[in-house]
Amino acid sequence: MDIIDLKPLSEWRVRDFKDYEIRNCHKSKELSDFMATTPAISVEILGLSEMELLASAIQLDFAVSNLSVRLQTYRFDEWRFLEPTKGIDTCIFWLPILAISSGGLEISPSLLGDLTTAINLRLQGGSSVYVLLPEPSISSVFRGDSLEESRMDFIRNLNINFEHSKNLVLLPWENWLGVKNISNWVAPKFWEVARMPGNTGLISCIAKSVASTIRNDFGFGIKAIAVDLDDTLWSGIVGDVGIEGLALDQYGEGRSHLEFQRFLVDQFRKGIFIGVISKNDQKMVDKAFENRAEMLLTKEQVAFWGVNWDKKSTSILAMAEQLNIHVSSIVFIDDSEFEIAEVRNAIPEIQTIHVSGDRTTFLETLRKTGIFHGSRQNSSRTSIGSTPIIQTTNLSENSYTIEIRSLEVSLDHLDRTSNLIVKTNQFNLTSNRTSRSQLWELAQNPNCYVIAYEIDENSVAKGIMSVVVIEKRNEDFAVKEWVLSCRAFSRGVEWWILKDFAKRLAKDGVTRVVFALQKTDRTSYLENFYKELALSGLLEADGNLNIHAILSSDIDTKLIGELNRE
């Protein structure tokens, strides 16, 4: 198989963005096939000269991931004339002219209100919005600097105005200035000549970081983390020091490891698979997880166990196969240079992070890679109290219970639901990959049903695991999207969901729904489900299982039968 012949993004320089042409990207066929049905993400940018770099960075960042993007740029001062526009997935406001670069002359009492109106316009249209906040003043080192106070007031008020908005991300410059020497980035000449609020190096760094953040937030980032145990997840080698000898104390050597575990738990909650890849004895590892109360990462949060004496690359390939994800969407973290090299050599497409040096800065190192989910509050958990719970049920098997709730998709759910549609490959009925903005349009369309399903396992919230989109096409209703996370497989969840939306449609007088299964090399689980549907008499299928399903009036009885059978 070909591999992507591109240098790491971190090594790209300003001119690379401008000269980059997609035809130079030697795409892997497998990857391009995999993403062939992914629609372009529509991005709107409002800024000044730095927009050019930001737009190029986004284009490059997406192209490296075999994704396409439609970009529309406006001069910053045009935001006052923004029109409600459909189909914009994300909108970026870069606010350079408010602070140091222009002497803060643009900060006026009406500015905050106008900007709030413009941001709300995009949020209400279903876009996610990123605001690059005004840069700090170089004179901020002097206490009481009026320009800096004015900037901080502005940011504080913006925070207050959008306190409850889940689809807005405020990006402070301090994110990047922390890694740069402030005297290097302030370049009045760049402002004078090109209206750029910093030197090209810093603007390029910000642009790359924002591009990567957006890609991750849209669910195109990594899907799994493969993590080593000894001296990575915990301090010490469990085979040598035993379970009790592992350092996991929060006041000493174990603190940075606990911090790392907290990071992994957060990633898990954002829908990332966690796999353990370790040359160890499984029984001993089990005991460490079970008996060391300090452990923050639990066994239940680990989706794959590669604990054996095989090469780590072998375990990672098994992980990719079991989770049915491409190896390029896995990041491998280990403290051993040897293991990192072995894995990179065997799996060139994989991303690796070597844990080395000062552990206290390890999380900062992870953040700077820009490959992890982090900026937006896009946890799969949703605020149950704020969403209408339409139906709930319990599927019980011995002591194991699943509770499912169906929710009308609101703006609060757009992140998770659109991510799920993008990420899901195995139980993805149509592979339509409806974009975020399209999903929001459909959710507002009276002729469409857009329903999300939220699941709790043994009273532990797992968040939204399934999305169904059904739209009216002429006289028929057709399933435009139906995705189900593989975490919910083989538990009867799909039957319950089918029953739920069928009942809802029946209540509205709909008796026939067209399913069109788009088979891929990853949809075997879904095809089996189709076969079972056909056997149950609920599906009118041709030989290819590829055409129609009819939800008859007796679906309830038949599905209850299927559920019992499950």
Place this chain on the structure above:
Amino acid sequence: MSNSEQLRNLICEILGIQNEALSLESGMGDPTEWDSFAQISIMVAAEEKWSVQLSPIEIGENTTFNLILALIESKL
């Protein structure tokens, strides 16, 4: 090292190209690495290196190796 050689080194470092790829007539657009952003970077770096002040108009108008060299030498 002459001003010309120092300027050549500086420009090539910013553009990330070999010294041989730069002639006296080189400028914005040729080589392709020399774009508008590179132009600003070159002029700002030149300001620092020779401790001279360049106006935005001078930065915008002097866009070849020859012209920049002449501009800097006129200010020394």
